[in-house]
Amino acid sequence: MNGGPPSLRYELANIQPGYVIIEREMYSKAARSYFSPEPVPPKEPYREGGQVWALWETAQSFRFAVRDNVTGAVVKFDELLGLLYYACCKPDSDLYRIGELALENKIFVYVAITYEAPDGSRLNISLDKVALLNRVFNERLHTRNKRILILPDYFGLYKELSHGQVMLDFGLTSMDEASQEGSA
């Protein structure tokens, strides 16, 4: 990203700022999420067949790709909504317990949360792409013996998407203390 000969094999590339949009259907209350690269996020409700979708939540975010500086390959991560840190989960959750066990070995556990499709199902992220995410974030660590472990969402955490659970700027644009009490 900074020009000159790359010192790392992998790097974040094509970083595109935008918004995570979470919408709810007015009648069924179904929810879905997607990334909007528009300068101003859409706010008006709109009709789609018999459904009316309205904005429920928005957060500043970005999407990116990973470039392999050896092969030149660029892999997009458009399905990735965010990364959830285990310590932001409830202490009685499976992920928290796993995270605490891993921490004893200086392994910090995150979960890759993907967007939802229009039908409410979760977008898939392949294990190969999760492995690539692990490589890009681990390769550049400076702290001795520290490791990052990014897992697929085997925990169904995308269903619990809420303020403070995913590493996006949900509710973080205000300096009002009340807006910062949403952590899980």
Added chain:
Amino acid sequence: MKLQEIADKLELEKLTPVFDKDVTGVYISDMVSDVIANAKPGNLLVTVQVHANALAAANLVDICGIILAQGKKPTDDVLTMAAKAEIALFSTALTRWQVATKLYEAGLR
């Protein structure tokens, strides 16, 4: 430059233990997504953001320490998270701009 040296020069209030880490540079942001996208490993983060997600983002990109400007202080659970991640947290009454100026004067680029 070591974290402890910066803490001493700026007379920062230490909220966690100060870990023996080199500071490679400075990044100033209050946005979690911005930190993940643009901060570099070993950077010292200057922010007013005290949310747990900011700590999670800092840990992901291997931020060496966080200076909370304008007197901001996190909750105890965030302090615990920071200590476990060996990310030193400092607080100061200075604004982000004043912190940036002092870090420059201290020799950080």
